[in-house]
Amino acid sequence: MFWVGCHLSASKGYLAMGKMAEKIGANTFQFFTRNPRGGSVKALDLEDIAAYRAFAAQKGFGKILAHAPYTMNACAADEGLREFAANVMAEDLGRLSHLPEAMYNFHPGSHVKQGADVGIEKIADLLNRVLKPETQTEVLLETMAGKGTEVGRNFEELRAIIDKVELGEKLGVCMDTCHVFDGGYDIVEHLDDVLAEFDRIIGLERLKAIHLNDSKNPMGSHKDRHACLDEGEIGMAALSRIINHPKLKHLPFLLETPNELDGYAREIAWLREVREGE
Template identity: 65%
Template sequence: MLIGCHLSSSQGFLAMGTTALSIGANVFQFFTRNPRGGAAKPFDARDAAALVDLMRENGFGPILAHAPYTLNPCAADEGLRQYARDVMADDLWRMDHFPGAMYNFHPGSHVKQGTERGIELIVEHLNAILRPDLKTVVLLETMAGKGSEVGRNFEELRAIIDRVELSDKVGVCLDTCHVHDGGYDIVNRLDWVLEQFDKVIGLDRLRAIHLNDSKNPLASHKDRHEVIGAGFIGLEALVRVVNHPALKALPFYLETPNELPGYAAEIALMKSRSV
């Protein structure tokens, strides 16, 4: 089973890998820079290479970088859209130093422009930054549907993918809290939800899972993560997620409200329930 959690990138690449090993993880996610915005630290190629060696020696799955929350590729303001393009282009250059890496981002909020205009702008954004020699797969994250978020259902994500010129560089990260809060009943109808995903997007596009419980009931459109087993999704439903034949080979990344000891406990728990 490939499972890990979100780690702080402030400690450096190799240190993140060492931390992951210390809590029983064999994958991990990190923010490329401050999640609330700002410049990234200078890239340390030697530190990156040391992490690659550590991952190879210890059988790690793919690392997942997460774009800052402040990025909005479909903002109404052109300056904000340019900022998103610049940051993501720089982040993808960095991530190409890690074999098999993935880069996850929230599609954005259309801020009263309408969903269709939001989708158009996200497509423009991706067409501007994706390049044929890119090694990193860019993942659109499923969203809970709060406010004017784009990506609140599978159809909106498919509409983006269909218009991206280099769509082979694009995949999807399914967040269990988000889809639950968005109205997809993964507790009682997991098979049906995955059938819908396959019908609309295609399971071959699904590359990663954010494994989270939810503080809110089904279809609340709230996006509030909870520790495993303490929310409205519950432990047994999440065990079914990690063991589902269509999902079990994917990497799982915890984003639960935890410190390292809590993550270690959740990783051990989910591994103990993996079949």
């Protein structure tokens, strides 16, 4: 099954997102758990969640991806900001316990000149505080482009976080194609080599989702500027190889391209055309 979707607004609830996804040809989607530039969150609507789950089961939807807000910095130098991040993640995971079909993705954070090693320690410390044996939701570390003082700019930094988390079996990775390309991984000409490196360092069994984006900048730029499919430096030929790769094709692919719904619909239709064996 080809699981493909995009980022949708959660303002009208899960059922509305499910119906919108179906309308544009998607069978999965991503959403922010709360205001992405703040911290406010809507009251939990268990009736809406139940309605969405029934709809998704009927339509054959795959796993969906909940995205933490950008304001959540797990390795901030300021203790108050780290406490805010811990509270947000704990609350989000509690709310997502009502939605077993969802995974939880977050940007590891920015060390803000403390150094990557310090950042890694603080991210792991936060995860050790928040993750519990009863936590059911898979938590995904996102690959980052290495802009500024971002942690997660390479596979080694993600592995270092995982190794310091006591309940590391609850962690996975979301690979963003724009981010890894901007981070210096040649997914255009050497995709197999990149995946072999990921497997050696992290393990492909931890790769749980793909953010499928083109990049406005060349490989290794560390810029993190997403482009619409086939309008950037990665190109549709390489993106087609990614969605058809035997080690990736079972994963959910989520678009974060700079689009409105009609643009997402065109990209999803395009991806379905080049997907092999569907």
